Amino acid sequence: MSKIIYTKTDEAPALATRSFLPIVKAFIKSSGINIETKDISLAARILAVFPDFLNEDQRVSDDLAFLGELAKKPEANIIKLPNISASIPQLKGAIKELQSQGFDIPNYPDTPKNDSEKDIKSRYDKIKGSAVNPVLREGNSDRRAPKAVKNYAKKNPHSMGVWTSDSKTHVATMQSGDFAHNEKSVTIPEATSVKIQHTDNNGNTTILKDNIALLEEEIIDSTVMNKKALVLFLDEQIADARNNNLLFSLHMKGTMMKVSDPIIFGHAVRSYYKSVFEKHGDIIKELNVNVNSGVSNLLSRIEELPDDKRKEIEGDIAAVYQNGPAIAMVNSDKGITNLHVPSDVIIDASMPAMIRTSGQMWNADGKLQDTKAVIPDSSYAGIYAATIDFCKKHGAFDPTTMGTVPNVGLMAQKAEEYGSHDKTFEIESEGTVRVIDASGNTLLEHTVEEGDIWRMCQVKDAPIQDWVKLAVTRARASQTPAVFWLNENRAHDAQLIKKVNRYLKDHDTNGLDLRILSPVDATIFTCERIIEGKDTISVSGNVLRDYLTDLFPILEVGTSAKMLSIVPLMNGGGLFETGAGGSAPKHVQQLLEENHLRWDSLGEFLALAVSLEHFSEVNDNAKAKILGETLDDATEKLLENKKGPSRKVGELDNRGSHFYLAMYWAQELANQTKDDVLKTEFTPIAKQLADNETTIVKELNDIQGSATDIGGYYEPNEALINQVMRPSKTLNSILQ
Numbered sequence: 001m002s003k004i005i006y007t008k009t010d011e012a013p014a015l016a017t018r019s020f021l022p023i024v025k026a027f028i029k030s031s032g033i034n035i036e037t038k039d040i041s042l043a044a045r046i047l048a049v050f051p052d053f054l055n056e057d058q059r060v061s062d063d064l065a066f067l068g069e070l071a072k073k074p075e076a077n078i079i080k081l082p083n084i085s086a087s088i089p090q091l092k093g094a095i096k097e098l099q100s101q102g103f104d105i106p107n108y109p110d111t112p113k114n115d116s117e118k119d120i121k122s123r124y125d126k127i128k129g130s131a132v133n134p135v136l137r138e139g140n141s142d143r144r145a146p147k148a149v150k151n152y153a154k155k156n157p158h159s160m161g162v163w164t165s166d167s168k169t170h171v172a173t174m175q176s177g178d179f180a181h182n183e184k185s186v187t188i189p190e191a192t193s194v195k196i197q198h199t200d201n202n203g204n205t206t207i208l209k210d211n212i213a214l215l216e217e218e219i220i221d222s223t224v225m226n227k228k229a230l231v232l233f234l235d236e237q238i239a240d241a242r243n244n245n246l247l248f249s250l251h252m253k254g255t256m257m258k259v260s261d262p263i264i265f266g267h268a269v270r271s272y273y274k275s276v277f278e279k280h281g282d283i284i285k286e287l288n289v290n291v292n293s294g295v296s297n298l299l300s301r302i303e304e305l306p307d308d309k310r311k312e313i314e315g316d317i318a319a320v321y322q323n324g325p326a327i328a329m330v331n332s333d334k335g336i337t338n339l340h341v342p343s344d345v346i347i348d349a350s351m352p353a354m355i356r357t358s359g360q361m362w363n364a365d366g367k368l369q370d371t372k373a374v375i376p377d378s379s380y381a382g383i384y385a386a387t388i389d390f391c392k393k394h395g396a397f398d399p400t401t402m403g404t405v406p407n408v409g410l411m412a413q414k415a416e417e418y419g420s421h422d423k424t425f426e427i428e429s430e431g432t433v434r435v436i437d438a439s440g441n442t443l444l445e446h447t448v449e450e451g452d453i454w455r456m457c458q459v460k461d462a463p464i465q466d467w468v469k470l471a472v473t474r475a476r477a478s479q480t481p482a483v484f485w486l487n488e489n490r491a492h493d494a495q496l497i498k499k500v501n502r503y504l505k506d507h508d509t510n511g512l513d514l515r516i517l518s519p520v521d522a523t524i525f526t527c528e529r530i531i532e533g534k535d536t537i538s539v540s541g542n543v544l545r546d547y548l549t550d551l552f553p554i555l556e557v558g559t560s561a562k563m564l565s566i567v568p569l570m571n572g573g574g575l576f577e578t579g580a581g582g583s584a585p586k587h588v589q590q591l592l593e594e595n596h597l598r599w600d601s602l603g604e605f606l607a608l609a610v611s612l613e614h615f616s617e618v619n620d621n622a623k624a625k626i627l628g629e630t631l632d633d634a635t636e637k638l639l640e641n642k643k644g645p646s647r648k649v650g651e652l653d654n655r656g657s658h659f660y661l662a663m664y665w666a667q668e669l670a671n672q673t674k675d676d677v678l679k680t681e682f683t684p685i686a687k688q689l690a691d692n693e694t695t696i697v698k699e700l701n702d703i704q705g706s707a708t709d710i711g712g713y714y715e716p717n718e719a720l721i722n723q724v725m726r727p728s729k730t731l732n733s734i735l736q
């Protein structure tokens with residue numbers, strides 16, 4: 001019989017699971033459902049690739065590889081919690097912590113000097129960035145706000161900053177020379193393999209990558225970000241922000257786009273701190289500063305310098321802030337800027353947060369200010385520009401009346417940009433990059449210059465067919481218009497549009513409102529419907545899937561944590577993601593400082609319910625279906641009774657919210673009439689939980705207020721973390 005696989009990940013979601021999973025296990029125990037945990041935390045993923053550096057008893061299995069294989073099998077039923085997609089500073093933090101715990105793993109070699117260091121770096125680079133999701137996502141995505149969540153938000157709206165037409169906030173994006181403008185794309189008529197080849201101006205050729213297998217009907221595209229155009233653009237935007245008294249902010253996806261975006265981020269750091277890099281270039285080079293890791297790397301490297309030199313550079317950095325433009329802050333109190341580390345400001349979450357806050361971000365004085373949101377590549381920047389223009393014209397969206405925007409996203413098998421990392425190169429010299437097939441034909445070609453970022457993307461035909469089918473299914477099931485966000489003037493999208501039109505014919509689309517609109521037109525169309533309270537499905541490629549499933553949820557329901565996020569796997573299994581957002585690192589900080597965890601596990605409740613439903617269908621287990629249905633009812637009750645975690649210490653937090661879910665779930669099981677055995681089992685449990693409500697909530701709230709210790713950030717101590725996350729003796733004994 002199949003199992004439900006629960007993932008152990010990082011930060012807030014991993015903390016929350018320590019409290020929630022024991023409840024789940026207690027509830028499903030009698031119903032013949034097995035749950036097994038697999039550890040895909042950053043720490044475990046590091047340990048899994050360095051067995052040769054560890055003692056026998058320290059070695060761990062490669063659970064991610066196991067799950068990657070499982071995702072391709074029909075029996076897969078995986079609950080996937082958000083995990084860290086590590087930037088280099090996070091990776092180094094995790095390495096340091098593991099070393100301090102006695103794991104003798106090597107340091108991350110920024111600039112490897114020999115073969116052994118090259119091997120170490122390449123092992124780490126596989127763990128870096130978004131290394132989990134692309135492996136597990138063997139299906140396309142279906143993300144939406146469940147009705148109960150949407151209704152709750154309408155009745156209990158989150159705060160929304162006002163928008164006025166005189167806001168100076170805007171998006172700045174490149175007009176030429178970027179990925180969008182240089183893109184070329186072809187559909188492969190028959191299976192072949194291609195190589196990527198660079199030829200310099202003297203005719204010397206280098207193979208950048210060989211043997212890329214392509215299937216019949218696969219779409220490939222290649223494009224290049226011109227370094228000179230990028231730097232010029234950044235310089236202009238910095239000057240313009242200064243002249244117009246706007247906060248300078250940069251919005252990238254340094255985690256998911258782990259090769260291209262840190263390089264772009266590095267150029268922004270060099271541009272913003274230009275005077276420092278010009279004056280101290282030699283020292284910065286000597287210190288081996290990794291600019292792509294952000295200005296924090298420069299700040300920590302100069303610690304090694306003699307006091308007077310260090311102070312001089314610090315003074316010059318301070319002068320940059322003085323001369324402006326002001327820079328958007330991640331943490332004004334601690335002086336952490338938007339350019340400190342590439343993983344602090346992640347576009348899918350950062351742009352919606354800004355739009356929710358009147359288009360403003362925090363400046364160094366801790367005040368909100370109008371902002372220039374710099375998104376260098378123009379492929380998708382237009383959707384944010386259009387949303388901002390819409391808000392300037394119509395005012396802020398109103399969560400009490402606005403419609404909803406579910407998404408059907410093309411993402412299976414590393415589709416599009418999010419699968420481009422092993423085919424992205426920072427070009428070493430002027431010349432030409434070509435994609436050449438097995439017969440020697442050049443399929444795609446670009447002239448390039450030193451420092452340009454060239455990349456190739458792929459999307460296979462079967463995922464596209466599956467995506468079109470999922471779009472039609474969702475449009476039919478919810479009787480909602482569906483818009484394919486595709487731009488006929490963009491090379492890749494033009495290929496995709498041909499396929500969409502072809503594959504739509506495979507389905508009964510009678511009576512459905514299906515359209516293809518460019519992303520900007522789709523934004524306007526969708527926003528115009530939203531303010532009339534109408535729903536519109538967005539059917540999008542992989543990047544827009546990511547952006548839209550934070551943008552609309554954050555505007556509609558305050559956070560993407562409350563999303564139902566299903567990945568129907570192409571081979572029949574199910575991957576159930578818990579919400580659409582990340583792991584909210586600042587929540588861990590709050591737990592450590594004041595023993596209060598404000599992470600909301602709602603997405604996890606929703607995911608578990610659909611996972612149980614899937615389990616029941618696959619294993620013909622009627623009890624699993626009842627457990628899923630009652631869990632959904634309990635979740636609805638939790639929302640109605642406002643038992644989600646509060647932000648404030650001393651009030652109900654994540655753990656207290658789990659108690660209420662358990663109580664409501666037991667009550668629903670006690671009240672249902674489909675299964676007598678479950679009814680008999682849960683009737684006394686429901687009573688015990690209700691009778692002890694006051695005691696349990698007191699136990700859970702009283703421990704809050706002082707600092708706590710879980711023995712590690714990336715690899716916390718199991719005993720300590722379980723103690724912290726399960727502090728109610730009364731609840732624990734009832735669950736027992």
Ligand SMILES: NC(=O)C1=CN([C@@H]2O[C@H](COP(=O)(O)OP(=O)(O)OC[C@H]3O[C@@H](n4cnc5c(N)ncnc54)[C@H](OP(=O)(O)O)[C@@H]3O)[C@@H](O)[C@H]2O)C=CC1
Nearest residue numbers: 082083084085255346349559561581582583584598599600
């Ligand atoms: N699927 C995955 O595995 C994903 C992983 N990530 C990873 O997560 C990390 C952080 O990413 P980031 O961009 O900051 O996004 P997050 O979603 O983690 O955080 C953004 C903000 O959203 C709110 N929020 C999100 N989830 C919850 C929740 N469950 N309960 C309460 N509030 C919530 C909080 O804001 P507020 O202050 O407004 O309450 C939070 O500070 C990175 O390492 C990133 O790579 C990111 C996205 C998806």
Ligand SMILES: O=C(O)CCC(=O)C(=O)O
Nearest residue numbers: 085130133255256546580
């Ligand atoms: O894998 C990641 O880094 C983030 C994924 C993400 O943001 C999403 O799928 O919405």
Ligand SMILES: [Mg+2]
Nearest residue numbers: 348546550580
């Ligand atoms: Mg996202």
